[in-house]
Amino acid sequence: MPATMKALRKTQAGKGLQLEVVPVPSIGPTDVLVRVKATSICGTDLHIYGWDRWSQGRIKPPVTLGHEFCGFVESVGEAVTAVKPGDFVSAEMHLNCGHCHQCRLGEAHICQNLRIIGIDIDGAFAEFVKIPATNIWKLDPAIPEHYCAILDPLGNAVHTVLAGAIAGQTVLVTGCGPIGLMSIAIAKACGSSTVFATETNEHRRKIAKEMGADLVLNPLADDPVKKILQATGGTGVDALLEMSGNPGAIQQGFKVLRAGGRASLLGIPTESVPLDLVQDVIFKGATVQGIYGRRMYNTWVQMTALLKAGRVNLQPLFGERLDLEDFEDAFAKLNRGLAGKILMYPNGIQK
């Protein structure tokens, strides 16, 4: 067992990340140390790399990034019984306090005192990562290994899709970034009838079709409101899954939501969004849901059941695989857009 390891960190305020050698984390009695196999880059990591306003308010350097990963248990604290060395695992990286009102209500994903590994605490862009045993998620060998590196965003998608009825429902996914694309596949796997998707980027529209979308529209060229109303006989869609955070897309989404439908909002607008509450929510008797994180751990149960049973094909989502050392290459590709989910291997691709 080495004393030090490579870790990709934000070491100071400002753009960029630094690859450093740091001590391997020491674990307490209820912790698990995981040797990271593969880790994936989230849009949030791009924001932190770029040091945007949100990052400046939230990140306290130095901190190791990385909250999408899988790996093998290296060692466990003395009080840990649920996993053992060698187990293949991922983890819920949101740490809840356990005693606030929401934790007591079984809504740990919106804990009042939430901290995030890889944001507030050293994360998985490293050879090893320390995780509390409660948050470790043991994986079934039937699930393809590389899928296990992106369970965090897949969980966002599953949480959104299954936040309401989906079987036999018409669905609109606004925004086909990774989570939007995953949502298409999950919705189809769970019996949705017609899935519409909107996306301005051509490459992503192509993948949206591969993921199972029935009709993919470009809001810059098509009139999504008109086309979707037409395709639904004027009724609109049963469910809006909002993945873009774009105010225009949100407003279009509400216009095609049927009376009595549900709008599940996951995309993060950067500003206040004017809503026509009367026509789009009140007179429609609509239900609007804020979606954050993943339900702990209902979403994990649902997600791994779907994957284990082979109900979801995520293959079109994946991009390049790199060693952690090549992170600049990975971030550059992602910043140019459209690279799919890039996997980085802190312990080397071959290991």
Add this chain to the structure above:
Amino acid sequence: MPATMKALRKTQAGKGLQLEVVPVPSIGPTDVLVRVKATSICGTDLHIYGWDRWSQGRIKPPVTLGHEFCGFVESVGEAVTAVKPGDFVSAEMHLNCGHCHQCRLGEAHICQNLRIIGIDIDGAFAEFVKIPATNIWKLDPAIPEHYCAILDPLGNAVHTVLAGAIAGQTVLVTGCGPIGLMSIAIAKACGSSTVFATETNEHRRKIAKEMGADLVLNPLADDPVKKILQATGGTGVDALLEMSGNPGAIQQGFKVLRAGGRASLLGIPTESVPLDLVQDVIFKGATVQGIYGRRMYNTWVQMTALLKAGRVNLQPLFGERLDLEDFEDAFAKLNRGLAGKILMYPNGIQK
């Protein structure tokens, strides 16, 4: 049986209403003719009286107004079996088409082809009103008679309060017009723990206390966000029942909604409302519900069960009682504000 009757109508575009003598409606095989006992004036009636922009777009004169009422069945069509002459009744005045997507889903209250008696079709500000038998609601003698004239708005309140969990919940009612006030009483009757209310008008704040509110705040003098967060240990309220339509009140309501809470919106803003979707809905994992009308007929079942069992005291809501002929007096009082629910008796108060 007379051939003609008095009716309070909008006979032409423009301000005001006209008391006219018109033929008593003739009924078809599935209709019920009701001799109106008492009828109550809704805020919507004030808008139509005043001929505001909404009225100009919606109302097609001539039409008899009035959609809050109770009365006795005078006669029934040959195919009607559910009620008989002499029965004491009220009615759901929203007519649904029966075959649109929402009607087929049991969401008739948001029917795509909804028409409203007293708005689109001759209503209950008259000695007699014609109602389809499906929409008639037979009343239990255990319910105080004058309560039965305001079941339409009471149904709005019941629909809103019972649209989510209420037992043991903390509640904020923003806006203490009649429906807001009714909501306070319903919430308390159904086990809510603490009910907060906000209202700028002093008289209404006083009635809010009488209806059972635990803490009533004046947003012009108090800081409701601060006070309610304080009173809930920083957690916020479980349920926001929005009854004002005021953008500022809506925004304050969302600020004190707890993570995981529900916001049920019934008040009608006159403009687009900018919402901080990220902080107030998405990160909170909140549920926002548009509330329209009353569920047909679940809300009627719940409402009359509560009334029949004597669980709700509506007495503080009532204002003056007048003959229909004195409508100018009634509308004038209401336009000056604060008159409570005024009842008009088309067949005379004594009858």
Add this chain to the structure above:
Amino acid sequence: MPATMKALRKTQAGKGLQLEVVPVPSIGPTDVLVRVKATSICGTDLHIYGWDRWSQGRIKPPVTLGHEFCGFVESVGEAVTAVKPGDFVSAEMHLNCGHCHQCRLGEAHICQNLRIIGIDIDGAFAEFVKIPATNIWKLDPAIPEHYCAILDPLGNAVHTVLAGAIAGQTVLVTGCGPIGLMSIAIAKACGSSTVFATETNEHRRKIAKEMGADLVLNPLADDPVKKILQATGGTGVDALLEMSGNPGAIQQGFKVLRAGGRASLLGIPTESVPLDLVQDVIFKGATVQGIYGRRMYNTWVQMTALLKAGRVNLQPLFGERLDLEDFEDAFAKLNRGLAGKILMYPNGIQK
């Protein structure tokens, strides 16, 4: 338009059915006359043919049987607007009263005054059938025509499967008659992970595999409780869909239901069933649901959305197709078991 038609009827107490020539039904203002294209035989029809104890108590001869069918609208009453002659339709054959407590609550499928076309009123084993317009279900041309003759039992299956969570759930279907087999396909289409099925008949076990079941067990040869617990790591299944009515199967089903699971019971036991309420329901915190008919009309919406989108393959279910005149052949085959869904064509197969 002919004045008379062929109809397959129970004309008197006792075994068997009679093919008669009877007047074509005359329709009222809110009725629809349908020229029957295809009609399917239900297990209930077998009971009535055989004149079992239940039939003796329920059936009042003479009556035309048949409650699974599709056809083309021949004519409509003067008040009917939702369909027109030539439309391809099926129908909900349960007629609800519209004014009992359950009807008012939107639970028309368990109306207190339910009557069934083809049981209590002349049905669809005839060239024409009269249906109230409310109960007509207009069909999309994207749905295979012969599927449309079995929407009644398919609706039972959809009602059962979607009575609780299904996406990512492990499911046990006990009993692989037609509705059990349909339930397997529906569950898989709606994202269930593993579907177990039990059935004593070999032919039906084979079809169960074709419908998508992952593990099909023969309770006479295997130990389903042991095998299913083993396959679920000792946890048991999330959902039991009971389709057999067999007390032993019901008890086995409860033994493998996981704590917190749901048991949806549709099969009709012929006697009282002793249940270990403490171990199987109470300590498990289980939910047991009685399933009857189809939700009016939510189930129809869900079912036709799934079919229209091509999410369900029902082909393995179908057996022979016959002219109505050959009913004795059809009933004989079904009474020997295992004939699949036999379709009869009252207006001839070619028409």
Add this chain to the structure above:
Amino acid sequence: MPATMKALRKTQAGKGLQLEVVPVPSIGPTDVLVRVKATSICGTDLHIYGWDRWSQGRIKPPVTLGHEFCGFVESVGEAVTAVKPGDFVSAEMHLNCGHCHQCRLGEAHICQNLRIIGIDIDGAFAEFVKIPATNIWKLDPAIPEHYCAILDPLGNAVHTVLAGAIAGQTVLVTGCGPIGLMSIAIAKACGSSTVFATETNEHRRKIAKEMGADLVLNPLADDPVKKILQATGGTGVDALLEMSGNPGAIQQGFKVLRAGGRASLLGIPTESVPLDLVQDVIFKGATVQGIYGRRMYNTWVQMTALLKAGRVNLQPLFGERLDLEDFEDAFAKLNRGLAGKILMYPNGIQK
């Protein structure tokens, strides 16, 4: 801080309990030591005292009994932050494992590896009791102190009542032991319209009226099925809360359950119960729920919200208060029936 304490224990197989002096429990880093103020005797304790068949299979002497209590935090482990010495607390005495399927789904109350303090582990019939910090429930001073000694059974009642809709619902409580009586009060506080209750014991029937029941029937003298159907216009009750475990009462309860109603079963039958599944569950479209323990910790949140807001009067439930030394007196009274909830004070009544 003393080294030893009094504790009421089962020290060996056989009838009776023994008051012993034992070491005060030592606590680990995540534990809380509570100085017991008041503790209450559960029916389960009577069974263990009497050493019935269930006790013989479950209890492993020596063990200190007692799982209903309140007290003051004496000391906390080093990792405990949620409470501090001096806090007034009770506790959920069911310990869940945290990693089984049910725990992961937020259904910890039906954990596969549940252990119970006071049954499987030393409990609260002692001067001090050791509780894991996760299970401690901090109490609001607004709640009457003696109420806090019976939160365990009150939680059973709240769990049962709020397991389905209750506002405006008609309810039947079968069996008026302490939990049945509590359920009556909770149901009324949460807006139920009419509460029926059945009970053979006259004293308990009297208390049932005091708790708010509208009609209390003696099944030995009255015909509850007939009377309740009559009182509900033939429809039956919306909710059956089964608290007796008596097969006859269960069957009567199902007979008066309305179609579409819910039956929540908490009482523990000692044998298999024959159910008329067809008429009572399937054709009715009924929902049957097994109720076990209290939801962790939703029920605690609901229960304390109701108590804190003063919505429930439990006063009629209480019986005598005794020092722990007088346990033989307490058990004798309870074994003769009808003593209400007897409170024992391990540290003396005056302290």
